[in-house]
Amino acid sequence: MMDILNIENCTISYQGQKAAVDDVSLSIGEKEIVSIVGESGSGKTTLIRAILGILPPGGKVTDGKILFQGKNILELDERSLQKIRGTEIAMIFQDVGASLDPIRIVDSQYRESILVHRKMPKEECRGLEKKMLTKMHLTDPERVLSSYPFELSGGMKQRVGIAMSMTARPKLLLADEPTSALDVTIQAEVVREMKKLREQYQAAIILVTHNMGVASYISDKIGVMCQGKLVEFGKRDDVIFHPKHEYTRSLLAAVPRLEGKRFAK
Numbered sequence: 001m002m003d004i005l006n007i008e009n010c011t012i013s014y015q016g017q018k019a020a021v022d023d024v025s026l027s028i029g030e031k032e033i034v035s036i037v038g039e040s041g042s043g044k045t046t047l048i049r050a051i052l053g054i055l056p057p058g059g060k061v062t063d064g065k066i067l068f069q070g071k072n073i074l075e076l077d078e079r080s081l082q083k084i085r086g087t088e089i090a091m092i093f094q095d096v097g098a099s100l101d102p103i104r105i106v107d108s109q110y111r112e113s114i115l116v117h118r119k120m121p122k123e124e125c126r127g128l129e130k131k132m133l134t135k136m137h138l139t140d141p142e143r144v145l146s147s148y149p150f151e152l153s154g155g156m157k158q159r160v161g162i163a164m165s166m167t168a169r170p171k172l173l174l175a176d177e178p179t180s181a182l183d184v185t186i187q188a189e190v191v192r193e194m195k196k197l198r199e200q201y202q203a204a205i206i207l208v209t210h211n212m213g214v215a216s217y218i219s220d221k222i223g224v225m226c227q228g229k230l231v232e233f234g235k236r237d238d239v240i241f242h243p244k245h246e247y248t249r250s251l252l253a254a255v256p257r258l259e260g261k262r263f264a265k
Ligand SMILES: Nc1ncnc2c1ncn2[C@@H]1O[C@H](COP(=O)(O)OP(=O)(O)O)[C@@H](O)[C@H]1O
Pocket: 014, 017, 020, 038, 039, 040, 041, 042, 043, 044, 045, 046, 047, 056, 057, 058
């Protein structure tokens, strides 16, 4: 299987600080789901923002390569990066609700996001929006489309966000703690929907989460970050049943048991 993404010896720093991401290497095959787990401040968001070339001001990749389909995205100009963003690589954030415009209905924002990448008549747009919302198991897509963001629950907004980011059928979806603002049962549902995306859209997914239970449920591979270093990276079962690093063991030990089992598939 070909890798869709190879991060090679990547170091990222914010001005005047020690490396936020320190010599990280990892690879993701096509259609693979990889979770990155680690405590707050360990560099997870910095790492996945670098993949899209959207580091906050002051942030810079000082070393290494990020190869997307064999091409080093660090060498691309802004125009080529913009072409990739939202089409080949999409990102969903922790709080999609916050990125939606509160004073416009969902339909208008959704259509705008589609029209950035391709021309399409209004009616066809709406059809596509409805189809995508239905795929995310939003049962009344008409109502969702004509709602303002505040009229939707957190879980619904997150599904809208995932539907929007999957509309262009990206080959790689980056999800930065997409469920952590939701309550636990809704989290589980959204994560289940994300897992289905792989089959429906043949997309690879990088999921950032601080929940080892979620990571174990959804992932083919798991990486663990600690103070900027990727201290563990491997196949799900290897990481869960044979963790190499003490920090990984402590994360695993903290996962609650469900029906006597700690890790369900
Ligand atoms: N915009 C920024 N400016 C300066 N430092 C930052 C910025 N964003 C993150 N950092 C620093 O980089 C490190 C990693 O942060 P981050 O990537 O957000 O970690 P995580 O997503 O794992 O919580 C932290 O020490 C954090 O303080």
